[in-house]
Amino acid sequence: MDEYIVVVPEGTTEINESYRNVVGGAGYFVANNIFSRLVVTEVGGAASYPDLAEHWECLDGARRWRFTLNRHARWHDGQPVTAHDVAYTHLTALANGYHAASFLHGIVDIKVLDDHLVEYHLAEPNAAFLTQLGNFAATHVLPKHLYEGTDWATNPHNQQPVGSGPFRFVEMEPGGRIVLEAWDGYWGPPAGVDRVTIVVEPDLDECVRMIADGRAHFAPQDVLTMKRLPLAEGSAHATVYRERGPGVALLSFNYRQERWADRRLRLAIAQAVDRSRLERFAEPGWSEPWANFFPGSSYAVARDVTAPGHDAAAAEKLLDEAGYPRGADGRRLSLRMFYMATFDGHGGLARSIAEDLAAIGVHVEFAGLDSETWAQQIGREGDFDLTISGGNMMPDPDITASRLQGGGQRNHLALANPDADACYVAARSTTDQAERIAHYRRLQEVWARDVNVIPLFWYCIYLLRSNEFYGWADQVDFRIPFWHWGRLRKITGGES
Structure with a gap:
C-alpha cells in the first residue's frame, strides 16, 4: 500500500469548509481532497478548470452562469451528485452567512434546470464569477441528503464527512491524525496513492525535520519559511519548491x-x-x-x-x-x-x-x-x-x-x-x-x-515535498491546485 503522509501544525474538530474555515488547520486540507466544487481556479493564473462541472456558459453579459454537471459524479455513499446538491449548499451558505458566502456575493438565485444543469442568477454582471466559485477554501459542494433540515453547526457529518472527491474519509483522532483512502468509485482520474495520513505536529521546526528525514512527505505552505530553509537544506529525501x-x-x-x-x-x-x-x-x-x-x-x-x-x-x-x-x-x-x-x-x-x-x-x-x-x-x-x-x-x-x-x-x-x-x-x-x-x-x-x-x-511560497512522489501541481501544468493530492503517485524504480 502506497501511503502519503502530510504533517500539519494545527488539527481540527470538523471538516466542512463551506460552513466555516480554520486557516491552515488539518480540516482545510482534508476538505480539499474529499469534497468537490463546480470548478477549480488556478492559484497562479486566471484559468478555471472542470471539477463537478464539465461545461459552463456565461450568459446575459455575465449576469447568468449555467453549469452542466458530470453525470458520473457520486457521493462516497453511492448517491448521485446532482444540481440539487449544488443549489442547496450555496443557497444555504448565503442565507446563513456561512464561509462559502465569502465567495458567492452578488447571487440573486440559483435555479435547478434539471438534475445535472444548474444556473446562477446575479444581481449585476460578474466576469470574475468563476474565480469566486473555484476558490480553494470555501465553495465545496455538500450532500443535500445528509445536511438538509439539519443545523450545519451540529451535523455529525462534519466529523464523518461524505464527499465526492478522489479520497474518502476513514477516521479522525482529534489533535492526532486523520486518515483518508483512495475511493474506487471516483468519477475523475483515480487517485495515485492508496492512503493519505495527516499527522498533527504543532512544532514547525519538527514539521520540517519530519519531511527532511523521510518520516513525512509534505507540509502545507507557511510551514517552511525562509528562516527554516537551513533545516531542509541537504535533505536526501525532499526538495524545496519555490513559487x-x-x-x-x-x-x-x-x-x-x-x-x-x-x-x-x-x-x-x-x-x-x-x-x-x-x-x-x-x-x-x-x-x-x-x-x-x-x-x-x-x-x-x-x-x-x-x-x-x-x-x-x-x-x-x-x-x-x-x-x-x-x-x-x-x-x-x-x-x-x-x-x-x-x-x-x-x-x-x-x-x-x-x-x-x-x-x-x-x-x-x-x-x-x-x-x-x-x-x-x-x-x-x-x-x-x-x-x-x-x-x-x-x-x-x-x-x-x-x-x-x-x-x-x-x-x-x-x-x-x-x-x-x-x-x-x-x-x-x-x-x-x-x-x-x-x-x-x-x-x-x-x-x-x-x-x-x-x-x-x-x-x-515554500513547499518542502518528498522526492518519492510525482504529480505536484507544477508537474502537471498547474491544472490541479497545489493542495490537491489526487494526481500524486509513488515513483517506482527507473522513473525520474
Missing part, C-alpha cells in the same frame, strides 16, 4: 474606530514604515518588500501606483497636526497589532513595523493569534487596532473583494470606500480584460490616495 506568492502582506486599520477616519493618522502610519528594513526577510528573486497593492504576478498590477514612502519626519508632523503630540514618556498613542500565527513569516514583519512606529512615538504591542482566536477576536468582535494579513490569492484581483470591498464577508477591517467599491463593480461588469485592468488601476489609485491599506511584502 512567487499570489498575494501581498498588508498592514490594515480597524475602521470601526473613529480615529482611523482621519487620513492624516493613516498616512503617518504609512510613512513610518521603512520597507528597506524588511529586506532581511526576503530571498532575492523570490520575495521582497513591496509597495504595490497587487503582487507583481497579477495581470492588473499598476507598478507606478504605490503606497507612500518612508518619511519619519513627515509622519511626526502629521501626528502633531492630527492631535497626537508626544507625552512626557515620548509616546503619542498606543496600539495593538495582530497577525495570524499560521502565517509564521508575518511575525518578523510585525516586529519590524512595531519598531518603525516606536521611532515616531507610537507604541505597538503585537501578537500572533491561532486561527480560531483570529476568527473570533478579529473577525467577529473587531477587537484590534491594526492587523497584518496576507493570503489574498489573486488569479483575478476580484478575489480581494471579500476582504476589501464594503460589506465583504471577510472584511474584518470594516473598510467601506465608495470609490474603491465602484471599481470592483465596474471591473466585474466587463469581460474585456483591458477594460478590467483600467478599472483595477483606478482601484489601486483610490487605495493609494486614501491610504486604505498599506502593502508591506510580496512573499514566496
Whole structure:
C-alpha cells in the first residue's frame, strides 16, 4: 500500500469548509481532497478548470452562469451528485452567512434546470464569477441528503464527512491524525496513492525535520519559511519548491474606530514604515518588500501606483497636526497589532513595523493569534487596532473583494470606500480584460490616495515535498491546485 503522509501544525474538530474555515488547520486540507466544487481556479493564473462541472456558459453579459454537471459524479455513499446538491449548499451558505458566502456575493438565485444543469442568477454582471466559485477554501459542494433540515453547526457529518472527491474519509483522532483512502468509485482520474495520513505536529521546526528525514512527505505552505530553509537544506529525501506568492502582506486599520477616519493618522502610519528594513526577510528573486497593492504576478498590477514612502519626519508632523503630540514618556498613542500565527513569516514583519512606529512615538504591542482566536477576536468582535494579513490569492484581483470591498464577508477591517467599491463593480461588469485592468488601476489609485491599506511584502511560497512522489501541481501544468493530492503517485524504480 502506497501511503502519503502530510504533517500539519494545527488539527481540527470538523471538516466542512463551506460552513466555516480554520486557516491552515488539518480540516482545510482534508476538505480539499474529499469534497468537490463546480470548478477549480488556478492559484497562479486566471484559468478555471472542470471539477463537478464539465461545461459552463456565461450568459446575459455575465449576469447568468449555467453549469452542466458530470453525470458520473457520486457521493462516497453511492448517491448521485446532482444540481440539487449544488443549489442547496450555496443557497444555504448565503442565507446563513456561512464561509462559502465569502465567495458567492452578488447571487440573486440559483435555479435547478434539471438534475445535472444548474444556473446562477446575479444581481449585476460578474466576469470574475468563476474565480469566486473555484476558490480553494470555501465553495465545496455538500450532500443535500445528509445536511438538509439539519443545523450545519451540529451535523455529525462534519466529523464523518461524505464527499465526492478522489479520497474518502476513514477516521479522525482529534489533535492526532486523520486518515483518508483512495475511493474506487471516483468519477475523475483515480487517485495515485492508496492512503493519505495527516499527522498533527504543532512544532514547525519538527514539521520540517519530519519531511527532511523521510518520516513525512509534505507540509502545507507557511510551514517552511525562509528562516527554516537551513533545516531542509541537504535533505536526501525532499526538495524545496519555490513559487512567487499570489498575494501581498498588508498592514490594515480597524475602521470601526473613529480615529482611523482621519487620513492624516493613516498616512503617518504609512510613512513610518521603512520597507528597506524588511529586506532581511526576503530571498532575492523570490520575495521582497513591496509597495504595490497587487503582487507583481497579477495581470492588473499598476507598478507606478504605490503606497507612500518612508518619511519619519513627515509622519511626526502629521501626528502633531492630527492631535497626537508626544507625552512626557515620548509616546503619542498606543496600539495593538495582530497577525495570524499560521502565517509564521508575518511575525518578523510585525516586529519590524512595531519598531518603525516606536521611532515616531507610537507604541505597538503585537501578537500572533491561532486561527480560531483570529476568527473570533478579529473577525467577529473587531477587537484590534491594526492587523497584518496576507493570503489574498489573486488569479483575478476580484478575489480581494471579500476582504476589501464594503460589506465583504471577510472584511474584518470594516473598510467601506465608495470609490474603491465602484471599481470592483465596474471591473466585474466587463469581460474585456483591458477594460478590467483600467478599472483595477483606478482601484489601486483610490487605495493609494486614501491610504486604505498599506502593502508591506510580496512573499514566496515554500513547499518542502518528498522526492518519492510525482504529480505536484507544477508537474502537471498547474491544472490541479497545489493542495490537491489526487494526481500524486509513488515513483517506482527507473522513473525520474
